[in-house]
Amino acid sequence: MIPVKLACKPRKSIVLSNSKPVTLDAHPGRNAQAIGIARELGTDINLIHKPSVGVIGTKGDSQCYMGVQDKVEAIHQNLLDNIGDEEGKMALRLVQPEYTIATSDGIRNGTREMRYSLIGREVTNDSVCEHLSATGLGGTIAVVACDKPPVGTLSGILEHNQPAIIMSDGSIHPGTHPDTNEPIDIVSAYQVAGHDDADYKFKVSCAACPGIGSCGGMFTYNTMQTFIGVAGMQPLHMVAPASDDRRRYEQFPAELVQHLKNLIDKQILPRDIVTRDSLRNALIVAMAVGGSTNVILHIPEIARAAGFEHFWRDVMTPDEFNHLSKHEVPVLTDARPYGRYSMVDIDAVGGVQVIVRELLDAGLLNGDTMTCTGETLAEQVESLNTPKADGKVIYPAEKPYKPTGGLRLLGGNLSPDFGAVLKLAGVEGGLENNVFKGKAKTFAGEQALLDELEQRPERFENNDIVIVRYEGPSGAPGMPEMLDSTSRITTLCRERGIVVALMTDGRFSGGSVGLVIGHVGPEAAIAGAIGLVEDGDEIVIDLNDNVLDCIPLKDDKILADRKAKWQKEVDDNGGAHPNCGIADTRLLHRMRTSAVPAVRGGGMHPNREVWVRNMRSAEPTGFEPKNKYR
Numbered sequence: 246m247i248p249v250k251l252a253c254k255p256r257k258s259i260v261l262s263n264s265k266p267v268t269l270d271a272h273p274g275r276n277a278q279a280i281g282i283a284r285e286l287g288t289d290i291n292l293i294h295k296p297s298v299g300v301i302g303t304k305g306d307s308q309c310y311m312g313v314q315d316k317v318e319a320i321h322q323n324l325l326d327n328i329g330d331e332e333g334k335m336a337l338r339l340v341q342p343e344y345t346i347a348t349s350d351g352i353r354n355g356t357r358e359m360r361y362s363l364i365g366r367e368v369t370n371d372s373v374c375e376h377l378s379a380t381g382l383g384g385t386i387a388v389v390a391c392d393k394p395p396v397g398t399l400s401g402i403l404e405h406n407q408p409a410i411i412m413s414d415g416s417i418h419p420g421t422h423p424d425t426n427e428p429i430d431i432v433s434a435y436q437v438a439g440h441d442d443a444d445y446k447f448k449v450s451c452a453a454c455p456g457i458g459s460c461g462g463m464f465t466y467n468t469m470q471t472f473i474g475v476a477g478m479q480p481l482h483m484v485a486p487a488s489d490d491r492r493r494y495e496q497f498p499a500e501l502v503q504h505l506k507n508l509i510d511k512q513i514l515p516r517d518i519v520t521r522d523s524l525r526n527a528l529i530v531a532m533a534v535g536g537s538t539n540v541i542l543h544i545p546e547i548a549r550a551a552g553f554e555h556f557w558r559d560v561m562t563p564d565e566f567n568h569l570s571k572h573e574v575p576v577l578t579d580a581r582p583y584g585r586y587s588m589v590d591i592d593a594v595g596g597v598q599v600i601v602r603e604l605l606d607a608g609l610l611n612g613d614t615m616t617c618t619g620e621t622l623a624e625q626v627e628s629l630n631t632p633k634a635d636g637k638v639i640y641p642a643e644k645p646y647k648p649t650g651g652l653r654l655l656g657g658n659l660s661p662d663f664g665a666v667l668k669l670a671g672v673e674g675g676l677e678n679n680v681f682k683g684k685a686k687t688f689a690g691e692q693a694l695l696d697e698l699e700q701r702p703e704r705f706e707n708n709d710i711v712i713v714r715y716e717g718p719s720g721a722p723g724m725p726e727m728l729d730s731t732s733r734i735t736t737l738c739r740e741r742g743i744v745v746a747l748m749t750d751g752r753f754s755g756g757s758v759g760l761v762i763g764h765v766g767p768e769a770a771i772a773g774a775i776g777l778v779e780d781g782d783e784i785v786i787d788l789n790d791n792v793l794d795c796i797p798l799k800d801d802k803i804l805a806d807r808k809a810k811w812q813k814e815v816d817d818n819g820g821a822h823p824n825c826g827i828a829d830t831r832l833l834h835r836m837r838t839s840a841v842p843a844v845r846g847g848g849m850h851p852n853r854e855v856w857v858r859n860m861r862s863a864e865p866t867g868f869e870p871k872n873k874y875r
Contacts, residue, residue: 276293279293280293282341283338283339286325286340286341287325288325288328289328289330292328292337292338295338296337296338296381296382296383296384297337297338297339297340297380297382297383298324298328298335298337298338298340298383298384298385298505298509299321299341299342299380299382299384299386300321300324300342300343300386300388301317301342301343301344301345301373301376301386301387301388301398302344302345302387302388302389302390303345303347303369303388303389303390303391303394303395303398303414304344304347305346305347305348305390305391305394306348306349307351307352307391308351308417308454308456308458309349309351309391309417309458309459309460310347310390310391312390312414312415312457312488312493313344313390313414315494316388316412316414317342317344318342319495319498320388320412321341322498324502327502327506335506335509337383337384337509340380343376345369345372345373345397347368347369347393348362349391350362350391350393350726350728350754351431351454351460354435354725354726354727355691355695355727355728355729355730359723359726360722360723360724360725360833360836362723362725363393363718363723363724363847364723364832364833364849365397366393366396366397366400366848367836367848368397368832369393369394369396369397369398369401370397370398370401370848371397371401372397373387373402373405374404377405378405383407384407384408384505384508385405385407385408385409385410385505386409386411386412387412388411388413389411389414390413390414390466390488391459391466392460392464392465392466392468392469392537392539392755395411395413395469395470395473396469396546396547398411399478399519399547400546400547400549401550403516403519403550403552404550405515406514406515406516407515408505408508408513408515409478409505409508409515409617410478410479410480410501410504410505410508411473411478411617412479412493412497412501413459413473413479413483414493415458415459415487415489415490415493416458416459416460416467416485416487416488416587416588416589417430417454417456417457417458417459417460417487417488418455418458418461418489418587418589419461419587419589420452420453420454421452422449422452423448423449423451423452428585428587429452429453430453430454430460430462430587430756431453431454431756432462432464432581432582432728432732432754434449434450434453434454435728435732435733435756436732436735436736437736438729438732438733438736439698439699439702439733439736439737456487456488456489457489458488458489459488460756461487461588461589462580462587462588462755462756463534463535463537463578463580463581463583463588463755464537464581464582464754464755467484467485467534467588467755468531468536468537468539468540469537471484471530471531471534472527472530472536472540472543472544473527474597475523475526475527475530475601475622476518476519476523476524476526476547477518477519477523477615477616478519480497480500480501480504480616480617480618480625481596481597481598481626481629482596482598483497483500484596484597485588485589485591485597486589486592487589487592504617504618507619508617513615513617515551516551518614518617519547519551520551520614520615521553521559521560522611522613522614523611523614523615523622524547524548524551524553524556524561525560526611526622527544528540528561528566529574529609530597530600530601532569532570532574532576532650533574533577533578533600533604533609533650533651534576534578534580534597534600534651535583535647535651535668535671536651536755537753537755538652538666538667538668538753538755538757538764539726539752539754540652541652541654541664541666541764542752542764542846542847543846544556544846545557545845545846546846548560549846549848555845556846557844563654563656563663567653567654567791569650570651570652570669571649571650572649574649574650575642575646575647575649575650576645576646576647576648576651576670577600577603577604577634577640577646578591578640578646579637579640579646580638581756582755582756583668583758584646590638591638593638594635594638594639595631595632595635595639596629596631598626598629598631599631599633600634600639601626601631602626602631602633603633603642605622605626607642607643609642610622612624612626647670649669650669651668651670651671652668652669652670653667653669653791654666654791655667655762655791655792656791656793658774658793658795658798658799659748659765659774659775659778659784659794660765660793661767661774662767662842664766664842664843665748665762665763665765665793666762666764667760667761667788668753668757668758668761671757671758671761672758672759673735673738673739673760674738674744674760675708675744675746675760676786676788678789679787679788680785680786680787680788680789681708681746681785681786682784682786683709683710683783683784683786684706684708684710684781684782685710685778685779685780685782685783685795686705686709686710686711686712686780687712687714687779687780688711688712688713688714689824690714690715690716690826691713691716691725691727691730691751694713694730695729695730698733698734702733702737705734705745706745707743707744707745708743708744708745709745709746710745710746710747710786711745711746711747711748712748712749712775712778713727713730713747713748713750714749714750714768714769714775714776714778714824715750715768715770715776715822715824715825715826716751716768716826717766717768717769717770717840717847718836718840718841718842718843718847718848719768719770719771719825719836719837719838719840720750720768720769720771720825721825721826722825722826722833722834722836722837722840723826723833723836724751724752724840724843724847725751725752726751726752726757727747727749727751727752727753727757727763728753728754728756731747731753731757731758731759732756734759735758744760745759745760746759746762746784747759747761748763748765748775748784749762749763749765749775750763750765750766750769750770750773752764752843752847760786762786762793764843764844764847765793766843766844769822769824770822770825772811772812774795776811776822777795777798777804777807777808777811778795778798782795783795783796783797784796835849836849
């Protein structure tokens with residue numbers, strides 16, 4: 246993490262009666278730097294033995310992170326102003342802000358550097374853990390941007406389990422198309438990548454991302470910010486405002502500090518907030534906003550950090566998830582990438598709390614879960630004077646934008662772990678009667694597919710199903726997302742009026758649309774069936790039974806022959822399949838050798854089962870929504 250020195254006015258502070266035990270002792274050597282830091286930050290040196298409090302943020306090479314530091318500094322100054330010897334202030338040791346480093350998903354999509362994106366979630370978790378636990382923070386405010394750092398930050402906070410609160414840095418505003426004046430965003434730019442006019446492509450790329458902030462549609466960033474808010478770790482009204490909204494600098498810092506003080510005073514801990522029911526609430530809302538498939542990858546990791554061994558067993562089963570998505574939870578937002586509006590439009594009609602209110606009133610959420618404001622979820626929605634759905638950007642639950650939820654999990658012989666995920670809200674065709682039958686066209690890695698799309702796009706035919714493999718957590722390594730590929734295929738299908746599906750053991754951007762299925766596991770690198778598919782095989786996607794099948798692999802002899810062929814290729818290559826990517830850095834090697842399957846979060850956890858058993862176990866409790874759904 247990168248420390249930043251701030252110029253702060255000297256202030257004094259007092260002792261609160263319920264301060265936690267000190268983390269420093271009276272040793273002069275250990276005191277020396279603590280006293281020096283207190284002097285530099287302008288705090289009372291008599292408080293160096295009190296629990297620490299501070300702000301953390303994320304930085305990286307993209308517009309996503311450019312607004313973070315200003316907000317961190319505003320919150321830090323507000324903390325400083327609230328540490329003193331007057332009644333009602335905090336008697337805590339203030340520490341300097343710290344930052345984690347992250348990858349730019351938007352810039353790196355379609356390149357080999359994209360392998361580091363999901364790894365960035367793990368690095369953030371490690372870095373936050375180092376700072377919170379080694380510094381002994383008794384209170385933390387985190388400002389998060391992009392989509393992997395927020396999950397790594399939340400996981401580190403849950404592991405540390407001391408009072409903490411999160412604020413989204415905020416979304417970027419949409420751009421304006423240079424010819425049509427319609428709103429556009431980064432996905433619009435990716436979708437013209439195959440255009441034959443270089444000047445046109447340049448004009449779109451110049452217009453797509455004005456200002457600062459993370460991706461503005463209901464892509465992974467806003468899916469996860471909504472998730473974190475509903476799970477209780479971020480005030481709901483702080484999710485939707487844009488990154489440059491003055492509230493993030495002038496209003497929210499003071500609110501965050503007061504909420505943190507309340508959490509410390511009452512010792513409300515992250516694991517008191519992120520519980521089985523709050524996780525379920527958050528996932529249901531992710532369905533209702535047509536959210537990113539990446540939420541399926543991130544929620545097992547968040548649940549793991551909250552003390553649950555296996556999300557899809559201890560919190561929600563795949564069958565229950567699919568039942569909710571198919572029969573109970575509608576899509577309420579007309580949002581990009583499958584719809585028209587951005588997060589700033591959602592903010593303009595009341596914010597994500599409007600969505601939560603609709604689902605609470607429909608009896609689909611448990612409103613009694615605790616949140617970081619010290620209120621229950623239902624109380625927080627009420628205290629925000631949340632309006633009703635406007636019916637244009639956010640739809641009422643009784644008249645939804647789409648009648649069924651935005652995500653579906655698939656089993657079958659290609660996905661026996663039931664981890665494959667389809668973003669149903671983004672499907673534009675090909676699922677007549679909920680069934681797609683296609684002919685496999687296989688690629689060993691995304692680059693081979695991108696080369697084919699660039700050089701020979703005419704070779705893609707109606708009802709092809711593209712198979713991209715060796716892009717999983719171990720195989721790539723790093724499980725890169727494929728916004729470049731899916732965007733090109735989407736444009737190709739729209740232009741030619743055809744349907745081309747895509748299936749991968751990698752993952753997708755939240756901006757991907759089309760008939761695309763990710764997280765297929767087990768992945769090809771560890772002998773998963775996706776590695777046994779051959780060109781021309783019939784593939785069936787059946788949403789009536791939620792299965793993903795390769796028809797030839799139903800034949801035991803064909804299956805055995807292909808397994809033997811695959812194993813010989815592995816043996817001849819020294820124990821790893823030759824189509825796996827090169828793990829030529831310590832991080833990539835660590836990912837290859839320690840990654841758990843996507844259905845368990847795709848993170849780096851060596852000896853995971855032993856490690857999980859040593860964590861505090863959270864006892865599952867019955868989920869009780871306000872009005873029981875069937």
